[in-house]
Amino acid sequence: MDAMPERGRPRTFDRAAALRRAMEVFWVKGYEGASISELTAAMGINSPSLYAAFGSKEALFLEATELYTRVEGTDIWSALEKAPTACQAIERFLRQTAKAYSQKDRPHGCLIALGALHEDSSRGVICDDLRRRRAENRTALLRRLEHGVAKGELPTDFDCGTAATFFATVQHGMSIQARDGASRAALLATVTGAMAAWKAMAGADAA
Amino acid sequence: MDAMPERGRPRTFDRAAALRRAMEVFWVKGYEGASISELTAAMGINSPSLYAAFGSKEALFLEATELYTRVEGTDIWSALEKAPTACQAIERFLRQTAKAYSQKDRPHGCLIALGALHEDSSRGVICDDLRRRRAENRTALLRRLEHGVAKGELPTDFDCGTAATFFATVQHGMSIQARDGASRAALLATVTGAMAAWKAMAGADAA
């Protein structure tokens, strides 16, 4: 698919690798906090190369969040889809979150949750992108819960919307918790609390 | 207490009012996102007056967070302390949070939670201050729960630490939720979910 005959001087750096580096910088510093100087230093290129390859800081960030969603979010969201029951889906989803947010060699917390919470620059383009992705996450939770209701695992009057909002909010809170340096055990304690809520929400009618 | 005989030209603006304005700007924009220009414009003063009265941007932010904690946090934390039972304390604490985070005429979400999540500038002074305040919040929850155990409301093996971490994390998540434009009803849905967790955590042994 990438068999475009190369015209002109070939690029001397690995675009995908540079994007990964940029993603990590945005992950640690956020959109506003990551300067072009820091980005180019981490990417191992000069600013003209950055602009030639990615267009602008905004466009680079959007590509970085796309990469983040595709790579870093895989374990979390595949856990949600592959689990046999809705209950296990939520629990594995949260446990994967706890694990992903406390990896030793990676920034703590989520790029999507923490990347740009203050709508200042770029007139909201960046914020809107992240907000949309956060909304999609809640929707994925909602779909999984609705699937559980359809399969009969959950009572027909189970409030999927409330539950989806709740678990998405817990995940967001875990990002701040992780950014504060919380241990994996502390994050898993939050998971324990959240799953206690599941017991009460789903088990009330089942009991 | 403020009877210091005034020497020199008296200040022509209300320092407390200016600080309130600064707090609101930091609340909306965060520490990094709030520029001196925006601050002085909102405060109705020029930058030399800002530096003469507050010292620096960092010092101004620290005073703003102190004011925020004292004024905006009162309802939330007094609800925690004044409620007759631990259960009601947590519920009113969360309901006050939902209310405070979705006020029409105020920025949504919490300054302490969202003010500076990326440790870039100021070598962490700002981040450390907010982190400390977040830790104090969790401690306040912990103390209230321990008090509930001491009063016999909760089983002696109730895991206060896990519960405190959980509810603090839910509150942090609600800040992001509120920043995303969630309605008060949506925030209260999260409260409902969190209180379901309470039912399972505290009621398991009580039932």
Added chain:
DNA sequence: CCGTTTTTGTAACGATCAATACATAAATAT
């Protein structure tokens, strides 16, 4: 070979950042 195309490094752009110099203004103290 020459011309075209694209990348690279250097160097700079105007704008904005946080923070101040400086002279003037307005109060008190003697």
Added chain:
DNA sequence: ATATTTATGTATTGATCGTTACAAAAACGG
């Protein structure tokens, strides 16, 4: 009235922000 002290407004500091001109370099097609 004079000296002292503090606040104010204007203007500016050096640094850094995101972005781009520009020319040399390295690939191509002819």
